[in-house]
Structure formats: C-alpha cells, structure tokens
Amino acid sequence: MPGFPTYHALGAMVLTVGMFIAFARGRIPTEIVSLATIALIALGLFFFPLDPLHPTDGLVLAFSGFGHPALITICALMIMGRGLVVTGALEPATRFLDGVWKINTQLGMLVSLLMAMLLSMMVNDTPVLVLLLPIFVALAERGAMAASKTLIPLNAAVLIGGMATTIGTSTNLLVVSIAEDLGMAPMRVFDFTPIVAITALVALPYLWLVMPRLLPDRGTANLRQHRAFAATLRVDDNSDLIGLTPRDLEDQxxxxxxxxxxxxxxxxxxxxxxxxxxxxxxxxxxxxxxxxVAPAWVIERLNAAAQSQQADVVVVEMAITPGSRLVGLTIPSSGVAGQFGVAVLGIHQQERSPDRGRHEYSELQLKAGDVLLVMGPISELEEFAETDRLLMLEGAKEVPRRSKAVLAGAIMFGSVATASFGLWPIAIAALGGSIAMFVTGCVKFDRVGRALSANVIVLVAASIAIGRLILESGAAEWLGLVMSSGLQFLPPAAVLAAIMLFVTLLTNFASNAAAATVGTPIAFNIAQTLGLPAEPLILAVLFGCNLCYATPIAYQTNMLIMDEGGYVFSDYLRTGVPLVVLMATTLSVLLVMFYM
Structure with missing residues (x-):
C-alpha cells in the first residue's frame, strides 16, 4: 500500500473534490467555480510552490489551459458548428426525418436515433440536438409520440454518437490532448469508432424499444404552442403553381x-x-x-441593408401594445416597410377576423394584442419596436443563409477528412476550417460570441489546470497506486470497467470535463503500474466521460431537453442507469478484444 500523500498532492485532491461538490450543488455558476479554481491554484502554488526555486511556475500552470491546443480546437469547432446551423446546411436531413415520421412512428424513431448518432460523430452534440429538438416537439404537437417519450432517447443517441470520434465532443478532445501530454501516441479521429459502432448496435434496441416505455406520457400540455399567422402567399411569373388550384395542393x-x-x-x-x-x-x-410572403422590393431592401451593415436577417414575433400607433391601421397604411426597412410576414390575431380568408392579411385592421411576424436586420427591428411601441417576444430566429449551405458543409467535411487521414493535427484542421468559415461569410465576425460558450471556455481552462496540478503534484501517481493495489488481482475487462464506472460516477454528478482531466492521468499511471497498454485505459476514461445519461446535470444537452419533455430527476435515473451498465459492460469487453 502507498504511504500518505504529500501536502501538494493532498491539496490537489481536496481542491478537486471541492470543485466537484460546487459543480454538483449548482448554487454557484459554473464559470465562477471554474475561475475560483484557477485563482486558488495560482495563489496556492505561488505561496507554496512545487519548486521553491521557481515560484512563478505555479502561475504558468494555473493559466496554461487558456492557451492549450484542446481549448483552441474546441472554440474552432464551435465556430464551424455555428456555420452549419446559420447556413441551414443540415436542413435537408431534418426535412427527410420529418417525412419518415409521417410514414411510420416506429420507423421514424429508429431512423431518428441512427441519424442523431451519425450527425453527432462530426458535429458537436449540442448543435445536433438543437437542430433536431424542434422537429420532435412539432411531431409531438401533431399527435405523434409524446416528446416526453422521445427526447431522452434522442439525447442518448446523440451522446453515443459523440463518443465515436475524437471530435465528437469537447471532452473527447480533452482526454486525447491530456493523454498526448502524458506521452501516449496521438489518436486519429476514427481510431476507436468501430468499438463505439458495435456498442451502439447493442444499445440501439434499448433506446428504440425499451427506453420510451420507461418514460411517462406527459402529452403536449407543457410544450410551446405555435401561433398561426395569417399571411399572403405571392406567386411569381415562373412558378410551378400557375394553372393549379389550392385544392390540387392539399396533399403537399x-x-x-x-x-x-x-x-x-x-x-x-x-x-x-x-x-x-x-x-x-x-x-x-x-x-x-x-x-x-412579403413583397419582393421589401425583401431586396432589407437584404441590402443587412449586407451593408454586415448583420444577420432575423425573424421575430412582436406583440402590439395598447399604446401603439398601429392600432386601427393596416400593414400598408402603417408604412412600416418604407419607414423601418422591415417586412411583416404575417399577423396572429387574438380574435379571428370574420374577413379573414376573403381578403389579404395586409388588409386586416390591427388590434392591441395581435402578434406580428416581422423580418429584418436586428437594428431595424429594435427601432421599429421602440418607435411603434411593440413588445419583442422571445424566440428570435435567424434566417439561414442557404446560399452558403453547401460551402459550409464542404468546409466542415474538408476539415474533418484531412484530420482523420492524418494530414495535420485536428487543431490545425479546425483552425483552418473556422478561418475559412469567416473568409467565405458562412460565419460573421460580429457573431462569434454566439458560437463560443464562455462557460465551456472557462470550464475547459480550469479542467486543464486541475489536471496538470493532479499530475505534477503527485496526486495522480498516488491515486494510481491506491487503485492499482485493488485492481491488480482483477482481469483486464474488470480493470477497464472499474475505471470507466469511476469516471462515469464523477461525470453524472459533476463536470465531465473535470472528470476527464482527473481520470486521464490516473488511468495512465495505472497502466504503467500494472504493465497494461495505456490506450485502452485512456479510452475507458473517454467512454466513461460520455456515459452521462443518469442525471440532468451530467451534460448540457440533458438540461436542454428537461423543460421540453417535462422531465424530473427520476426520469433520467430510471432510464440512464440501465443504459450506463449496458454501455460500460459492452465497451469493457470490446476494449479487451481490440487492445489486449
């Protein structure tokens, strides 16, 4: 048995446990806990340095995460992921999915799970779920399978797909980067994809057939209700609709x-x-x-204004207040298009007008409480709302720049392909791809803040710092010796399962990024102590960090679906624990088969 740890190692472990507890309780924002962790490392190592001859080395360690290649790569991938979203590059996939659900509900569920897995292999988990979430909510509102039965399986499929490549999640990149820092050979993008693919096939029947049955049917009462807007569909000279009637189009x-x-x-x-x-x-x-659904001259004008301002065109809902000058007017008589350069696409009336259907929406007299669907650059929309006393409602949606969808998809594919074939590191490929997104206009410079998450950036930086502290203070070596003394009598599959479940426990009740930075050096030291190859043990940590199904706080996408599905903590626990056991068992056996 190893002796008592040094005071540096003990301090590192106490700080790590404190960080985990703060994350798990959730009373203090994640970014505050992360910054406090970095500050405590910097101050502690300055007054109690690891090397008394170089007290400032602690500052370098504490802030090393902000310049780490893993963080740069994560930010670049966030930017490229936003490029796919704002250009609508993934919309064909969503339309296909919508059509499959109309054929058969069970077939739609199966195809949805498979598509979620495949998409999240290349794109970060969160953008994939954000893209698919509205489709499932809309399907539930139309009477298909309730969102409370579909969103947790969908989220699990996204997370399983995300663990299949080094770029699937930011945590994967973190584990791989730390392992390389420890001296392990670099991993390519698809090195462990076959293992996850086989495991996904084992887990798929559970996600598809069992998990929905374990979830309650809470209907759609808690979901957002979509307003119906009266509008005018304008047919151009070269339209395929000419000569038809509305009745001819009912099936479409x-x-x-x-x-x-x-x-x-x-x-x-x-x-x-x-x-x-x-x-x-x-x-x-x-x-x-x-x-x-708007005059051509209005659309051309607002697009020109948006281009000159280098601004995105957005669509937002605005409620007419009793004090608005628009009350009693129609859209043409209000002159909003000429005065503000915005397009009113439709009107939602609190009380349906008896004239609706006989006249165009633009002839309807506006009343207090009506909601307008308005499109334009955000500055013009804000001026319109302030001047005419309108209330901008939540849920503004950017108009996709579809002309650049193919280009954005090609940039993402090129970055992933070149990195997967080993032409250059993923950090270089991702940086090159993000720069290409900027240069081509797929992502605008003034919208970078929407692509990057401050929480993720600070959390990753703190996690890298705490990981280095655990390693350089000797805490990882001490914990590795403790675990090795208990694991040395177990078969390799049990060793891998124990490491994976240990990291999984941390992941589901704290931060998966922090669990990765703690677990990776421990696994590396266990491999050296037991004489086992390092790669399968590192992969056990990587997989364990992705088995975050059992609590809503385990991953940001878990929280994202909580309100939409009306979920409570027990829903995650009831469906997530069996999935964790199934995945951990299968992955452990496959790691032994592939590497030992």
Missing part, C-alpha cells in the same frame, strides 16, 4: 399550414393567396412552392 401542404378562402380558384401569375400557418410552416411552404 406542410403541417400547420392551410389556404384560406375558396379552394377552387385557379392560380395565375402574380396571384396573392390568403394562407395561415406557423412560422415554420410558412417557411416550409415558401421553400416548397417557391413563393414569397
């Missing part, structure tokens, strides 16, 4: 979309058809029918 209509008024009138060039639908349905109808 998006959900939550309808034609108002007579359905047998023939559509001609420049027809203006009264319609109604949710924002998403109107957007889908414009894409499907190649039509517009």
């Amino acid at each position: 209509l998006p959900d939550n979309f309808r034609f108002e008024g007579p359905l047998d009138r023939q559509i001609t060039a420049n027809s203006r058809l009264p319609v109604s639908g949710s924002h998403r349905a109107l957007d889908e109808a414009m894409r499907l029918f190649k039509a517009r």
